[in-house]
Amino acid sequence: MTAAAVTTAQEAAQATGAGATTSPGQSVLAPTSEAGLAEAVRDASGPLRPMGGGTRNIGRPVAAQILSVAGVSGIVRHDPGALTLVARAGTPLEEIEATLASAGQRLPFEPLDHRALLATEGVPTIGGVVATNASGPRRVQAGACRDSLIGVRFVDGAGRIVKNGGRVMKNVTGYDLVKLMAGSFGTLGVLTEVSFKVLPAPDARATLSISGLSEPQAIDALSEALGSPYDVTGAAHRSGGANGSDGRTLVRIEGLAASVAYRAERLVAELGRFGPVELLDDRDASDAIWRDIRDVREFAGRDGDVWRLSVRPSEAAALAAHLGDLPRLFDWGGGLIWVLATPGTDLRAQLGSFRGHATLVRADVETRERLPVFQPEPGPLAALATRLRASFDPRAVLNPGLMTAPGPAGT
Amino acid sequence: MQMPAPDATVLARRETIVTRLSEVLPAEAVISDLAETRAFECDALTAYRCPPLAVALPSTTQEVAAVLKICHEERVPVVPRGSGTSLAGGALPTADSVVLGVSKMTDVLEVNTADRIIRVQAGRTNLSVTGAVEGEDFFYAPDPSSQLACAIAGNIGMNSGGAHCLKYGVTTNNLLGVTMVMMDGTVVEIGGAHLDAPGLDLLGVICGSEGQLGVVTEATLRILRKPEGARPVLMGFDTAEVAGACVADIIEAGVLPVAIEFMDRPCIRVSEDFAHAGYPDCEALLIVEVEGSRAEIDEQIGLIRQLSQRHNPVAFRESASDAESALIWKGRKAAFGAIGRISDYMCLDGTIPVSELPMVLRRIGELSDEYGLDVANVFHAGDGNLHPLILFDANKEGDLEICEELGAEILKLCVEAGGCLTGEHGVGVEKRDLMQTQFAPEDLEAQLTVKDAFDPRWLLNPAKVFPLSVSATRREQAA
Numbered sequence: 001m002t003a004a005a006v007t008t009a010q011e012a013a014q015a016t017g018a019g020a021t022t023s024p025g026q027s028v029l030a031p032t033s034e035a036g037l038a039e040a041v042r043d044a045s046g047p048l049r050p051m052g053g054g055t056r057n058i059g060r061p062v063a064a065q066i067l068s069v070a071g072v073s074g075i076v077r078h079d080p081g082a083l084t085l086v087a088r089a090g091t092p093l094e095e096i097e098a099t100l101a102s103a104g105q106r107l108p109f110e111p112l113d114h115r116a117l118l119a120t121e122g123v124p125t126i127g128g129v130v131a132t133n134a135s136g137p138r139r140v141q142a143g144a145c146r147d148s149l150i151g152v153r154f155v156d157g158a159g160r161i162v163k164n165g166g167r168v169m170k171n172v173t174g175y176d177l178v179k180l181m182a183g184s185f186g187t188l189g190v191l192t193e194v195s196f197k198v199l200p201a202p203d204a205r206a207t208l209s210i211s212g213l214s215e216p217q218a219i220d221a222l223s224e225a226l227g228s229p230y231d232v233t234g235a236a237h238r239s240g241g242a243n244g245s246d247g248r249t250l251v252r253i254e255g256l257a258a259s260v261a262y263r264a265e266r267l268v269a270e271l272g273r274f275g276p277v278e279l280l281d282d283r284d285a286s287d288a289i290w291r292d293i294r295d296v297r298e299f300a301g302r303d304g305d306v307w308r309l310s311v312r313p314s315e316a317a318a319l320a321a322h323l324g325d326l327p328r329l330f331d332w333g334g335g336l337i338w339v340l341a342t343p344g345t346d347l348r349a350q351l352g353s354f355r356g357h358a359t360l361v362r363a364d365v366e367t368r369e370r371l372p373v374f375q376p377e378p379g380p381l382a383a384l385a386t387r388l389r390a391s392f393d394p395r396a397v398l399n400p401g402l403m404t405a406p407g408p409a410g411t
Numbered sequence: 412m413q414m415p416a417p418d419a420t421v422l423a424r425r426e427t428i429v430t431r432l433s434e435v436l437p438a439e440a441v442i443s444d445l446a447e448t449r450a451f452e453c454d455a456l457t458a459y460r461c462p463p464l465a466v467a468l469p470s471t472t473q474e475v476a477a478v479l480k481i482c483h484e485e486r487v488p489v490v491p492r493g494s495g496t497s498l499a500g501g502a503l504p505t506a507d508s509v510v511l512g513v514s515k516m517t518d519v520l521e522v523n524t525a526d527r528i529i530r531v532q533a534g535r536t537n538l539s540v541t542g543a544v545e546g547e548d549f550f551y552a553p554d555p556s557s558q559l560a561c562a563i564a565g566n567i568g569m570n571s572g573g574a575h576c577l578k579y580g581v582t583t584n585n586l587l588g589v590t591m592v593m594m595d596g597t598v599v600e601i602g603g604a605h606l607d608a609p610g611l612d613l614l615g616v617i618c619g620s621e622g623q624l625g626v627v628t629e630a631t632l633r634i635l636r637k638p639e640g641a642r643p644v645l646m647g648f649d650t651a652e653v654a655g656a657c658v659a660d661i662i663e664a665g666v667l668p669v670a671i672e673f674m675d676r677p678c679i680r681v682s683e684d685f686a687h688a689g690y691p692d693c694e695a696l697l698i699v700e701v702e703g704s705r706a707e708i709d710e711q712i713g714l715i716r717q718l719s720q721r722h723n724p725v726a727f728r729e730s731a732s733d734a735e736s737a738l739i740w741k742g743r744k745a746a747f748g749a750i751g752r753i754s755d756y757m758c759l760d761g762t763i764p765v766s767e768l769p770m771v772l773r774r775i776g777e778l779s780d781e782y783g784l785d786v787a788n789v790f791h792a793g794d795g796n797l798h799p800l801i802l803f804d805a806n807k808e809g810d811l812e813i814c815e816e817l818g819a820e821i822l823k824l825c826v827e828a829g830g831c832l833t834g835e836h837g838v839g840v841e842k843r844d845l846m847q848t849q850f851a852p853e854d855l856e857a858q859l860t861v862k863d864a865f866d867p868r869w870l871l872n873p874a875k876v877f878p879l880s881v882s883a884t885r886r887e888q889a890a
Contacts, residue, residue, distance in 0.1 A: 079764060079765075079766050080662075080663050081658075081659030081660075081662055081663050081765060081766050082659075082662075082764045082765040082766050082795065083662055083765075084764065103663070104663075104665055133607065133612075135607075139606060140606075143580060143584050144606070144607060146612060146615060147580060147583075147584045156857065160853045160856070160857075161853060162853050162854055162856075162857040163850075163851070163854050164854065164857070164858075166829070166830065166831050167764060167829055168762040168763065168764055168794070168795050168796075168829070168830050168831055168834070169576075169577075169762075169794045169795070170572050170576065170581065170762045170791070170794045170795070170796040170834035170835055171762055171830075171831045171833075171834060172569060172570045172572075172581075172619050172833050172834065172835055172836070172837050172838075173831040173832045173833050173838060173842070173846070173849055174838065174846065174849075174850060174854075174855070174858050174876065175616055175619065175620050175858040175861050175862075175876075176570065176583065176615055176616055176618065176619045176620075177616065177857060177858065177861070178615075179583065179612045179614075179615020179616060179618075180611060180612055180613075180615055180616045180861075182612060182615070183607070183608065183611070183612055184611055184612070188611075199667065200662075200663075200664075200665035200666075200667060201665075202665065203665075220525075223525040223526070223527075226527060227524055227525065227527060227549075227636050228636055229548075229636045229637060229638050229639050231638075255707075256665075256707070256710055256711070258706060258707070258710050259703060259704075259706075259707040259710060262704060262706055262707065263704075310605045310606060310607050310609070311605050312526050312603065312604040312605055313525065313526050314523065314525045314526050332606055335605055335606050336606070355603055355604065355605070356603065356605040357605070357609035359609070374609055374610050375609035375610070377609060377610055378599070378600075380593065380597050380599050381599055381601065381610075381613065384599075384613065384864060384865065385610055385611050385613070387863075387864035388611060388860075388861065388864045390864075391860035391861070391863060391864055392857070392860065403610055403611070
């Protein structure tokens with residue numbers, strides 16, 4: 001037995017909101033330190049499923065013992081004058097956001113909260129945000145989670161504690177494993193500590209809205225806004241009903257009050273050729289709109305699988321035309337399309353080949369076992385990924401198969 | 412600085428190798444004459460030189476693939492080279508290597524302002540990427556000082572930064588996709604004009620890998636609409652500590668300037684003598700640049716003025732015209748050249764947490780006294796990326812060695828302060844032997860396994876990044 005505390009699966013599920021892959025009576029490892037976590041990984045005799053709050057149950061189902069990181073928690077350092085924050089991986093996202101807010105700062109990349117969409121409960125942790133590279137509407141202006149992430153500590157599959165990057169925002173010392181760890185879904189290592197570049201949270205924000213645009217028109221309007229000098233921080237389009245008549249095209253700006261007023265005025269004028277532009281300058285109302293887009297609220301609680309398409313914005317409307325009546329939401333100026341699809345169907349087959357990729361974010365276990373959750377990659381890249389996984393996790397104990405396609409290669 | 416002994420079996424097969432390269436490249440694209448290979452014996456770190464076995468200058472991805480396939484079969488080390496502007500010896504050849512230069516690959520392949528991307532061949536220079544889109548009022552954000560000459564290939568290799576990355580990020584934040592040739596000649600496409608990776612973020616680890624994982628031949632880069640305007644202010648302070656406190660205040664107040672540059676007295680004096688920018692006579696100088704419309708700029712500068720008053724600046728000069736803006740920047744941009752006029756110098760590149768600025772500057776001053784060499788400081792204060800310039804006399808016996816020792820001490824100081832050895836220049840050979848001061852064996856091992864996965868024979872850009880003792884076993888096994 002290791003130094004890690006062991007609880008029953010039910011206790012852990014209550015504490016972590018664990019997903020469907022735990023079976024009753026299965027023990028959960030819940031170390032409270034990085035050293036304990038490393039020991040738990042070293043001692044593992046079978047697959048482990050690293051888990052923060054258990055709110056982002058994405059990927060091919062893995063039968064594994066849960067390794068909770070929630071006990072490795074706490075903000076290590078917040079240096080407001082240097083725009084940096086360091087926290088242990090199990091720290092609740094809420095705690096980080098509150099600490100930053102008290103200094104008038106925020107995480108630049110607007111991490112999405114998957115709970116409504118995936119019908120999970122639990123406390124989202126910063127480690128889970130990084131492991132899934134969870135990035136919201138501000139991705140178009142401030143970059144993704146991986147762009148704000150400047151340092152990591154993690155335990156690899158052999159139980160070795162590794163650090164990379166640091167707590168400075170310019171650092172090219174050695175290979176950048178920080179980016180590699182972001183979005184690796186706990187398959188290369190178990191994150192124990194993460195460092196971020198943070199940004200001032202602006203006082204004012206406003207949202208511009210145009211109603212009734214077709215998808216091609218909407219993407220054009222968003223491209224025009226994003227290609228303007230007015231520093232747009234959100235560009236989304238809700239398609240509305242089948243004919244798009246009640247659709248809304250949304251553009252966000254943030255900053256110092258006078259500047260937001262000025263830029264809003266200019267954008268209202270420039271986007272006017274697409275249709276009447278409504279300006280919403282109440283910051284709370286604006287925030288609510290973008291929170292819903294960020295969390296893909298409109299698909300929460302609705303039947304159907306949820307797919308996420310990452311595409312070139314100028315090809316988004318043509319691709320969406322292949323979706324028929326399926327409900328969808330465009331973010332990132334059209335570069336990200338959320339689709340509510342018929343349960344169990346292979347959306348990739350329906351769309352044919354396109355430039356970009358598709359991820360099956362929400363579906364039942366059977367579907368996620370049958371269809372690749374992540375886009376299968378061409379041979380040489382898949383081989384590279386396999387070699388990297390073997391290097392970082394030589395015994396294949398960390399979420400084995402979670403990111404790979406069903407079949408011999410992934411098992 | 413030590414380099415591994417050249418592989419005698421490769422040297423012995425020189426003619427065969429050159430012949431094979433000539434079969435896949437046009438005659439003028441293979442250089443093997445010693446007089447001509449000398450042009451490639453070093454990069455901008457001129458202290459170290461070694462002519463390569465041969466130089467290949469392909470024009471297409473297919474030609475790059477053909478060259479790498481041959482070198483892989485012949486087990487010849489390959490040194491990828493952009494424009495050769497590395498300050499860290501990132502493109503330093505070994506005697507048994509083929510230098511693979513991408514300088515002929517300069518085409519613009521696609522510009523799409525609706526998607527806000529440009530796709531270029533990787534030999535294109537940084538500034539000419541902006542040149543290709545500025546007619547449409549767009550620009551490419553990373554702006555290393557060498558941007559007139561440096562190639563995108565090298566920018567990707569070193570994850571280059573620049574003066575404006577406080578707002579716009581560095582290369583990795585502006586790179587969306589690459590075409591890369593693996594050491595065995597396999598061509599892979601990673602990323603594209605979309606914003607995220609389908610699986611593992613391979614692009615993230617390729618950027619900044621110093622040409623050791625593959626040879627990037629094409630790149631898709633994010634371009635941005637130019638701001639309506641930009642304006643710098645110049646502030647002078649009595650001490651570096653006060654200037655540092657002012658930087659922290661500006662950042663904490665929520666103003667996000669696009670650049671905050673710092674110069675200390677030795678640097679101010681030399682730059683002023685050279686550029687006549689009208690810099691004040693003081694201990695520390697800040698140049699802070701903000702962007703936006705005229706009204707937005709006024710608002711931000713008003714706030715900066717208000718914040719700076721708390722720190723009793725000895726000078727506060729706000730630009731009122733493009734000419735005045737250019738003058739404010741002139742001294743800063745001329746700083747390296749101005750110092751080069753009066754002395755040989757070594758440029759360091761450590762980064763520290765901004766809050767440690769006063770302590771680190773004080774310690775650098777003490778170390779400078781201890782070693783008897785002057786140090787001038789000019790750096791990007793917003794992100795803590797220091798560029799201490801150590802002045803020495805290359806003709807004086809032993810001076811270079813003292814300079815290198817002092818440099819190593821300063822970089823160790825940066826690491827101890829919570830920072831790193833290099834913020835934007837890369838490790839190359841220059842900082843290679845200091846890596847163990849920043850990384851534990853497990854940290855380096857994890858990086859080495861990435862190299863194993865991409866280049867199992869360890870042929871790409873040999874003897875860079877990792878201390879030779881750390882990579883010895885792997886290199887021997889691969890051979």
